[in-house]
Amino acid sequence: MQYPAPISKLIDGFMKLPGIGPKTASRLAFYVLDMKEDDVLEFAKSLVNAKRDLTYCSVCHHITDTDPCRICDDKERDQTVVCVVQDSKDVIAMEKMREYSGLYHVLRGAISPMDGIGPEDINIPDLLKRLQDDQIQEVIVATNPTIEGEATAMYLSRLIKPTGIKVTRIAHGLPIGGDLEYADEVTLSKAMEGRREL
Amino acid sequence: MHIDTLYLKQFRNYKQMGLDVDNTINLILGENAQGKTNMMEAVYVLAFAKSHRTSKDKELIQWEEDFARIEAEISRKTGPLSLEVIISSRGKKTKVNGLEQRKLSEYIGALNVVMFAPEDLNLVKGGPQLRRRFIDMEIGQISPVYLHNLTLYQRVLKQRNQLLKNMFPVPDHEQEMMLDVLTDQLARAAAQVIVRRFSFLRMLAPWSQDIHRQISREKEELSLTYVPTAEVSEGMDLSMIEEKVKEKLMQNRQNEIRRGVTLSGPHRDELSLCINNKEVQTFGSQGQQRTAALSLKLAEIELINDNIGEYPILLLDDVLSELDNHRQSHLLHAIEGKVQTFVTATGVNGVEHQTLKKASTYYAEAGTLRQVK
Ligand SMILES: Nc1ncnc2c1ncn2[C@@H]1O[C@H](COP(=O)(O)OP(=O)(O)OP(=O)(O)O)[C@@H](O)[C@H]1O
Numbered sequence: 001m002q003y004p005a006p007i008s009k010l011i012d013g014f015m016k017l018p019g020i021g022p023k024t025a026s027r028l029a030f031y032v033l034d035m036k037e038d039d040v041l042e043f044a045k046s047l048v049n050a051k052r053d054l055t056y057c058s059v060c061h062h063i064t065d066t067d068p069c070r071i072c073d074d075k076e077r078d079q080t081v082v083c084v085v086q087d088s089k090d091v092i093a094m095e096k097m098r099e100y101s102g103l104y105h106v107l108r109g110a111i112s113p114m115d116g117i118g119p120e121d122i123n124i125p126d127l128l129k130r131l132q133d134d135q136i137q138e139v140i141v142a143t144n145p146t147i148e149g150e151a152t153a154m155y156l157s158r159l160i161k162p163t164g165i166k167v168t169r170i171a172h173g174l175p176i177g178g179d180l181e182y183a184d185e186v187t188l189s190k191a192m193e194g195r196r197e198l
Numbered sequence: 199m200h201i202d203t204l205y206l207k208q209f210r211n212y213k214q215m216g217l218d219v220d221n222t223i224n225l226i227l228g229e230n231a232q233g234k235t236n237m238m239e240a241v242y243v244l245a246f247a248k249s250h251r252t253s254k255d256k257e258l259i260q261w262e263e264d265f266a267r268i269e270a271e272i273s274r275k276t277g278p279l280s281l282e283v284i285i286s287s288r289g290k291k292t293k294v295n296g297l298e299q300r301k302l303s304e305y306i307g308a309l310n311v312v313m314f315a316p317e318d319l320n321l322v323k324g325g326p327q328l329r330r331r332f333i334d335m336e337i338g339q340i341s342p343v344y345l346h347n348l349t350l351y352q353r354v355l356k357q358r359n360q361l362l363k364n365m366f367p368v369p370d371h372e373q374e375m376m377l378d379v380l381t382d383q384l385a386r387a388a389a390q391v392i393v394r395r396f397s398f399l400r401m402l403a404p405w406s407q408d409i410h411r412q413i414s415r416e417k418e419e420l421s422l423t424y425v426p427t428a429e430v431s432e433g434m435d436l437s438m439i440e441e442k443v444k445e446k447l448m449q450n451r452q453n454e455i456r457r458g459v460t461l462s463g464p465h466r467d468e469l470s471l472c473i474n475n476k477e478v479q480t481f482g483s484q485g486q487q488r489t490a491a492l493s494l495k496l497a498e499i500e501l502i503n504d505n506i507g508e509y510p511i512l513l514l515d516d517v518l519s520e521l522d523n524h525r526q527s528h529l530l531h532a533i534e535g536k537v538q539t540f541v542t543a544t545g546v547n548g549v550e551h552q553t554l555k556k557a558s559t560y561y562a563e564a565g566t567l568r569q570v571k
């Protein structure tokens with residue numbers, strides 16, 4: 001069926017989102033047509049603003065609307081510990097648990113030769129620089145318990161060990177193959193307590 | 199265990215087919231290309247969530263359709279189970295008692311199946327990958343943990359092979375370090391696989407030896423040996439095996455970078471079979487090779503019974519007519535009354551054994567099955 005151009009453009013837009021196929025996309029598009037104009041404007045504005053106002057923190061690479069981010073900027077936090085995660089979503093999961101008060105470093109990925117991702121393609125060089133200037137004494141590696149997450153953790157350990165900084169890996173009460181994002185808060189805080197030296 | 203009902207929907211040439219199975223021995227007759235193998239394949243897929251003859255799941259879906267479904271009610275010692283495998287262009291789903299299983303390794307093992315088809319007669323004389331596959335499939339169905347470890351191993355192996363390819367011709371420092379990491383990771387996974395293979399063969403050996411001795415009328419001693427690529431042996435503990443596997447990988451390092459592939463590890467290990475201390479792969483006659491293959495399969499049935507406390511389902515596709523009278527008798531005698539079996543043949547000629555006279559008989563024709571006895 002041929003849709004008028006404005007609506008097929010909208011459908012096309014929805015289809016660019018993850019997990020949305022043509023059926024869902026056209027359902028959403030038609031729903032938008034029925035919404036109040038104010039609500040649509042508000043929605044469009046928040047989409048644009050989220051994109052325009054959010055950047056990655058130049059220190060830890062977490063998503064933020066201020067640079068450096070609020071976590072990096074918070075002098076109350078323990079400046080001697082850095083927790084390394086794969087994704088911004090992992091920072092949010094950790095923060096929900098409210099047990100950790102150190103700093104973060106977001107890699108935005110894991111090393112995977114099959115996907116053409118090497119150490120320099122995720123924020124590892126930056127992490128090393130941070131470790132040189134700062135007063136960091138411990139790096140907690142909280143990459144996902146997948147093969148690639150494990151390999152990244154082992155790689156980091158080999159890289160950082162010679163500098164004399166302590167490297168620990170969070171214990172896995174976590175399901176293998178699972179993402180940190182899905183781990184509930186209890187498991188996460190257990191995992192944090194039981195971290196072992198790498 | 200016992201299959202009570204089987205239902206196929208849009209599976210290969212079966213549009214829709216329901217079957218009540220009330221006998222232990224079930225004979226399926228039919229001309230060529232009518233759906234005998236397809237029906238056996240369906241039972242196999244129900245057990246392993248994949249086919250024995252193709253790695254492309256989509257081929258199982260009836261042409262022009264978008265999904266295939268296999269359902270069965272089975273009885274196990276622990277009680278009845280209903281199983282379901284659905285294959286669609288988006289992937290496959292497995293269900294036990296209506297509940298979707300998140301991981302394949304959680305599903306596999308619900309139904310145990312041993313298949314013996316003409317290509318299995320090559321188990322002994324064919325390439326080493328056939329024997330590795332045999333070992334992996336069989337351990338896999340009694341140990342989901344093994345399946346998990348094997349998948350892990352294969353994934354690390356892929357990563358490592360890709361890295362090796364990237365490293366040629368001039369590796370940089372980061373790559374060297376990453377290779378160390380993947381070598382450690384691979385060795386750890388390899389050790390798990392190897393330990394389990396050793397123990398599997400240790401358990402399988404006495405059964406296959408016994409059975410082979412009987413089929414050969416006490417003349418032949420069959421022995422199984424695991425031939426690893428690393429310097430590992432039975433008795434070694436996990437960490438020792440890991441160490442040895444790593445050692446071997448280190449030795450081959452330069453060579454591996456040049457060739458861009460991992461040259462040692464479980465994916466290159468071999469199973470060797472000897473009759474009276476002579477390797478059957480090389481020196482055995484065709485008859486001896488067939489007997490050895492049959493002994494392995496029968497041993498496997500006994501081993502599964504030993505491990506899980508009941509016999510698996512046996513699928514004999516087109517293989518009976520390939521065996522001479524003596525071997526046929528032995529096979530049918532071994533399963534009689536205890537192993538639910540599905541046998542296919544194009545005609546009753548060559549399969550006139552006493553055991554088959556008691557069988558329920560079905561006739562396959564153009565994607566239908568009709569019970570005739
Ligand atoms: N995806 C599919 N959809 C529909 N038909 C299919 C599909 N795949 C295979 N077939 C058909 O199934 C038939 C083969 O069936 P099968 O392999 O079960 O034969 P068979 O009865 O075992 O024959 P033989 O005695 O030669 O071994 C072929 O005619 C083939 O065209």
Ligand SMILES: [Mg+2]
Binds near residue numbers: 235
């Ligand atoms: Mg066939």
Ligand SMILES: [Zn+2]
Binds near residue numbers: 058062
């Ligand atoms: Zn920050």
